[in-house]
Amino acid sequence: MPLNGVENKQVDEACRWARFVVQQQMGFRTVVYHSQHSFPTVSDQQQAFEMASRVGASTVAAVGSGSAMDLAKSMSWAEDRILMPATPTAVLVAGSSHSLFYDLAEDTLVPMERKGGGTVALMQSKTDQLEEALYACLAIAIDNLFQGTSNDSTIVDEALRMIKEKTTKVEDAEALLIRSGQSLRYGLDENNRSIPLAIVSSLVTNELSSYSAMGVMASLVSSLVNVLQDMYSFGFDKELLDAAPRAITSSSIDSMLAHIRDNQGATGCYDVSEEILRKVLQFHTVNS
Incomplete structure (x- = not known):
């Protein structure tokens, strides 16, 4: 049962291609669910399950957007999940173990059990977003250190090299995004939530809604380096x-x-101290 989300032309094309391959070339019986929300909700999950039940679908294939990836990962009834991200943000989400977003304005689903990401089938992402994606990987890696x-400083080293070379292959950037997504921490165990994840999940639906999730993560490189430079030599x-x-x-x-x-209260996670968050956020407001 393919799930798709349309956020740009790239996603549209990926959805059409996936549906053609699955239905016409492979001959599988499918039902397509298209979410009308920017972020996956409980209603989305219920409707997708009802549609799948009607045709006896046992496999979920998420195509296109990060929202589709998040929704597919929440479906515990699926025997298998195939994640087919078509944007850099979707690639990052496909590599992560939980949901990337949580919107308090909607009845939004956040899968709390650790679920395997399923099979990730990479599709060529938009090349004009690669530099932004590499900066996002860099922010995640800096926070992990x-x-x-x-x-492991290899993600930092690789991201820096790719940014400087400006000739990065899409495949190399996608591989780095998958690794970065896998390294995101959700603050549900003994570790604090990743600072980039805390800020994106909490602010991209409100205070920073004019920016993409990837753009917000990428913007944290400068603020994290400035805040943490006394504790770690980044060079x-x-x-x-x-x-x-x-x-x-x-x-x-x-x-x-x-x-x-x-956001922290709604998800029951642990974050770094308010003092550190305040120091990071001071670089993202004109009204401190």
């Missing part, structure tokens, strides 16, 4: 930091922190 959940050149995307809001730090606390 800072919080001590990983001593990034100024030109690279200046070229990083920016995500700025007129909302106050206190307002953004309130959203993060609400």
Whole structure:
């Protein structure tokens, strides 16, 4: 049962291609569910399950957007899940163990049990988003090093190399996105939630809604380096930091922190101290 979400032309084309292959070339009986929400909701899950039950579907294939990936991962009844991301954000989500987003304005589904990501079938992502995606990978890796959940600096090294070379193959960037998604922490065990995840999940639906999730993550490179430079030697050149995307809001730090606390309470996760979050957020507001 394919699930799709349309967020751009790339996703549209991926959905049409996947449906043609599955139905026409492979001859499988399918039912397509198209979510009308920006983020997967409980209603989406219920409707998709009802449609699948009618035709006896046992496999879920998520095609296209990050929302579709999140929804597919929540379906515990599926015997198998095939994730076919068509955008950099969707590739990152496909590699992660849980949902990337949580919107308090909607009755939104957040799968809390650890579920395998299923089979990930990579499709060529939009090349004009690759640099932004690499900065997002860099932000996740910097946070992992800072919080001590990983001593592996290879993601930092690879992301830096790809950003500087500016000739990165799509396949290499996608592989790095998958690894970065796998390294995201959700704060549901003894570790704190990844700072990039906490900020994206809490603010991309409200205070930073004019930016994409990937753009917000990418914008955290400069702020994380500035905040953590006394604790960890990154050695990034100024030109690279200046070229990083920016995500700025007129909302106050206190307002953004309130959203993060609400999100934390709703998901039952652990975050880093408010002091650290405040230091990071000061680089993302014109009204401190």
